[in-house]
Amino acid sequence: MKKITRRRLLKRGAVAAAAATLPLSLVEISWGKGNAQNFTFAYISDSHLTHIKGTKFVRNFDKGLKKAVMECNFMSPKPDFVVYGGDLAQLGKKEELEHGLEIMSKLRHPVRWVIGEHDFYLDMGRFWEDKISKTTYSFDHKRVHFVVLNSILTYDSWIKRWKTPEERMANMARLDNPNGSPFMVGDRQIKWLKKDLARVSKDTPIVVMSHSPLYKIFKPWNFWTDDAEKVQAVLKPFNKVTVLHGHVHQILYNQIGNITFQAMMSTAWPWPYPLSYIKKPNQIPKITVFMNRADPFHERDATGWSILNLENGRVTNHYKLWENRDRILRYDEKLGYPVDTLYQNPANRIPPQEHY
Numbered sequence: 504m505k506k507i508t509r510r511r512l513l514k515r516g517a518v519a520a521a522a523a524t525l526p527l528s529l530v531e532i533s534w535g536k537g538n539a540q541n542f543t544f545a546y547i548s549d550s551h552l553t554h555i556k557g558t559k560f561v562r563n564f565d566k567g568l569k570k571a572v573m574e575c576n577f578m579s580p581k582p583d584f585v586v587y588g589g590d591l592a593q594l595g596k597k598e599e600l601e602h603g604l605e606i607m608s609k610l611r612h613p614v615r616w617v618i619g620e621h622d623f624y625l626d627m628g629r630f631w632e633d634k635i636s637k638t639t640y641s642f643d644h645k646r647v648h649f650v651v652l653n654s655i656l657t658y659d660s661w662i663k664r665w666k667t668p669e670e671r672m673a674n675m676a677r678l679d680n681p682n683g684s685p686f687m688v689g690d691r692q693i694k695w696l697k698k699d700l701a702r703v704s705k706d707t708p709i710v711v712m713s714h715s716p717l718y719k720i721f722k723p724w725n726f727w728t729d730d731a732e733k734v735q736a737v738l739k740p741f742n743k744v745t746v747l748h749g750h751v752h753q754i755l756y757n758q759i760g761n762i763t764f765q766a767m768m769s770t771a772w773p774w775p776y777p778l779s780y781i782k783k784p785n786q787i788p789k790i791t792v793f794m795n796r797a798d799p800f801h802e803r804d805a806t807g808w809s810i811l812n813l814e815n816g817r818v819t820n821h822y823k824l825w826e827n828r829d830r831i832l833r834y835d836e837k838l839g840y841p842v843d844t845l846y847q848n849p850a851n852r853i854p855p856q857e858h859y
């Protein structure tokens with residue numbers, strides 16, 4: 504712990520006095536300078552750009568991604584980078600990925616890429632790795648260690664089962680498919696992760712970004728990573744760990760031991776919560792406050808993107824909803840898990856409509 508000296512105290516007072524006269528966006532920059540770990544980045548995910556034919560694509564999904572890109576470009580303060588969380592394409596087609604790159608090229612910020620199953624299973628990630636990004640990598644940013652994993656791998660026996668790449672892709676793309684196969688990170692990547700983290704001190708904040716959640720929620724929909732516990736075990740020795748993921752297309756958060764999990768919304772459509780849809784066993788996190796919307800079938804009322812603030816090694820998530828109020832999720836140091844700053848209190852929630 505650093506001792507608070509009179510000089511430092513005076514300096515802090517001067518910063519606070521100056522901050523009182525500055526517009527909010529500049530205040531954040533002033534405070535950020537003092538602590539290298541505080542910064543902002545953005546997260547866009549699950550755009551599912553869908554090729555129809557020739558130069559035609561499903562317009563609604565195009566619009567979602569374009570809107571997120573435009574809003575990110577207007578961010579103040581600017582994000583240090585933007586993460587794309589996977590499922591840029593719907594069926595992994597070259598046309599879809601190229602179209603996605605074209606829209607994403609309008610972003611004025613650097614991009615870090617995470618691959619989703621819809622980007623992968625047509626050509627087993629070849630286009631992605633050639634033209635977009637590696638699928639497994641790490642980087643350090645302002646004293647935070649970021650790790651990107653390809654969490655949507657699966658068993659070789661399942662991959663060999665299909666006669667054509669199109670058949671394989673179609674079967675992985677379906678949500679409620681008895682012929683699907685659970686995701687996994689795989690032993691090779693876990694070995695890589697161990698090696699990567701061996702050089703990182705235990706008090707360095709770690710942010711892992713994967714497409715599927717690195718825990719188990721609901722197997723029939725593949726809200727599931729089969730070897731999640733193995734990955735969690737590698738992350739266990741670290742003091743501050745956050746896993747950010749896409750795939751579930753909804754606001755969802757959880758705490759397992761030392762690991763905080765946060766899901767990102769989609770720019771295309773929301774999935775319902777398995778619990779509200781189907782009465783099969785599932786592990787929807789108890790701390791998650793579901794989408795606060797009167798009508799769960801209102802399609803656009805659960806899409807958007809996120810602004811993430813790194814604050815003292817924890818991620819505060821500003822869910823930017825397009826048809827509803829923002830939701831703000833912040834890690835509560837006393838409770839030891841993330842809470843919605845407004846809706847964690849049941850009295851503030853909108854009672855959902857019932858559909859029969």
Ligand SMILES: [Fe+2]
Pocket residue numbers: 549551589590619750751752769
């Ligand atoms: Fe998706």
Ligand SMILES: [Fe+2]
Pocket residue numbers: 590619620621714749750751
């Ligand atoms: Fe996905």
